[in-house]
Every structure is written in structure tokens, then in C-alpha cells.
Amino acid sequence: MQVEHINPFLRSLTNTFATMFGCEVRRGQLGVTTSGRRHFPISGVIGLSGRAVGTVVINLSEEVALKAASALLMTEMTEVDDEVLDAVGELANIVAGAAKAELEEFDLSVSLPNVVTGADHEIRFPTAAKPISVPYDTDFGPMRLEVGLEAVSAPASV
């Protein structure tokens, strides 16, 4: 993906955490995703399509998932249950939704959010897609954002 297209997602993540959670996030270095690295056990995943196709992954430690879900649900969550996982999907939806509004040229729509769990899970993008991976340190704990977005020559629905 082109590096400038990551910026709406970075802004969206920072703004979402600041305004909804009152949580400051500190961004690490942008990198190209390499498979085989170990990350966090909970991922909110949402697909994008339109004049570009892509996926947004928000990969969270349990700690960040619980604190973000507690803020969204306005009640303290202490266990990763269905409500917390639904909140992680909603978080992915919010972040992708705000970013797509800034990427008007692609006329993007979002799929249903899914949440992947499992201590050793890994979410791979197609080898040709070269997603960008961004580590974060936040007041809630560590997390990672991963976005792959590829322009298509004609609308994907045709």
C-alpha cells in the first residue's frame, strides 16, 4: 500500500483513543509486516472495499482490550467475554469508519467486524499486498495497528 494512505488510519486511531477513552497513544515506527512475528492475542478485523480493497487489523493485548471495552461499555470489564470481544469489533469499526471518510477517492465501505482470538494466532495479508504495521504504546498497554489497502482499477463490485 502507499504510505500516505496509512495516515487517515493513524489519525483515526489516535483520535478514537483520545476522545472516547481519554487515553494517549504513542506511535512506534511504521514497518512492513513480516509473518512469523508474535503479537497480541486479540485482533479486531474489518474488511474494506470500493475503488480499493483492504483490511484493518487492531491487535490488542488483553489489558488494552479490557480497558477499551470498559470505556465503551461504561462498566468495568475484568474478563475477556463476548461483550468485550464485541467491543473490540466495534473499536475496529469506529477506527475504519473514521479513516474511510478521509479516503473519499476510494469510496470505501466496511464489512462486518470480526474478532480473532488465540494466543498464537497470526493474520496474514496476501503476499502482494504489503500491509503496513504500526506498534503503539498506550496508557492502557501495548497494541498494534496493521493496514493493507490496494487500489483496484474498477469498482470491486463490478
Added chain:
Amino acid sequence: MQVEHINPFLRSLTNTFATMFGCEVRRGQLGVTTSGRRHFPISGVIGLSGRAVGTVVINLSEEVALKAASALLMTEMTEVDDEVLDAVGELANIVAGAAKAELEEFDLSVSLPNVVTGADHEIRFPTAAKPISVPYDTDFGPMRLEVGLEAVSAPASV
């Protein structure tokens, strides 16, 4: 999701395995997905959006992934490597693509295919989405198809 909307995906999976792989598939009973069940270690995942939003998951044993990839790549694959995982994503893409052509009323487009790995991974749908899960026995081995699709009142891109 409405049960009649699963049919295009069932037909697409059966046809893809028959025509591309010469592999017969035998469908088990349709069920509602319940989290916590253990399934197979490799999942091809693709998002759908348009006048409905959804996700298609093709959950494969290593055995089925290797045999399907060998057929797609026209060379015998014996190890689950990047090429095999790309082929699993392409399989999800083919199955979703043929099904969306039959679901014209939703004007669906597909996202980038992702492949989730990890022995204990689980892919959750939003609690409200109630996906349909379908077990298969095939000449290649066992697998599972899972589809969630929800109509939206306005196009998701607005």
C-alpha cells in the same frame, strides 16, 4: 443471517471444489456458530460489503489446505508456506466471488482476503450477526464454511 442467503455460498464451494480440484464435498448439517468450539488451524477470510455486510470464513485442516493449494498452484505442496497460505486466500476469494454474483440484490464487493493461522485460533462474528456454520467432509479431508451476512438499510459506503 437469513438461511436462503447461505445457498449461493454452498453452491459456490461445491462447484469450486468440483471444477477446480476435481474434489467431491459432502455437506454436513447447517448450524449456528457457537464460540468456543475447536476447529481447524487455517482460515481464509474475506469481507463483503454493499447493501449487506458480511464475512466468509473457510476453515481448513492442513491436509485440505495443502491439497487445494497443490491443485491451484499445479505443483505438489507438502508444507504450509506463504504460497500455500496465499492459495487459501485465493480460494476464499473465488468462493466469495462466485456467491456474490448470485446475490445481486446486495450489490456486494469483496475486501482483500486474509488468512488466519494458529492451532487454537477462533474467528468471532458480532454477537448480533448470527453466522451460519457448515461442516464438510471432502475427498481432501474435513473443512468448515462459515458465513455471516446482514442486510443494511442504506449502502454501507454512505
